[in-house]
Amino acid sequence: MEQIKVNSSQLDTYKKIWRVVQAIPSGKVSSYGAIADIAGLPGRARLVGKCLGQVPKDGFCGQPVPWFRVLRSDGSIAFPIGSEAFDRQKALLMDEGVFVKGRRINLNDFSWRPDLSELLALEQPY
DNA sequence: CGCCTGACTGAGG
């Protein structure tokens, strides 16, 4: 992928986002806006997309960052249909049992709904 | 500062 090009303050923001994304369980999905909210960055859904495009290839803190579990608020895959990224994301989702119909996923069936204890755990990672 | 571009969103048609 691309080299990460952000200053240290933005890198902190990116790390917060990556950490939230890591909390999405296999077989579940979330949205850019929801991740932004949980990360304490309301209104910055587009930043989440940008950030996920720069996930370190080796993962973050020894754990992979499941970028493919993040979708648009309507449950659709953000990449254009037919693009390589689209196919990759769709395949990864289906691999873990997420049913992808055309370009979208039924959020009622697969949306991640963290309980309070999960969210609190994200506040105190170390 | 303006202008344009995004892995975005919500409301409408």
Added chain:
DNA sequence: CCCTCAGCCAGGC
């Protein structure tokens, strides 16, 4: 279902 539009926030120029 599709598409459009205004609003949104960061960044680059």
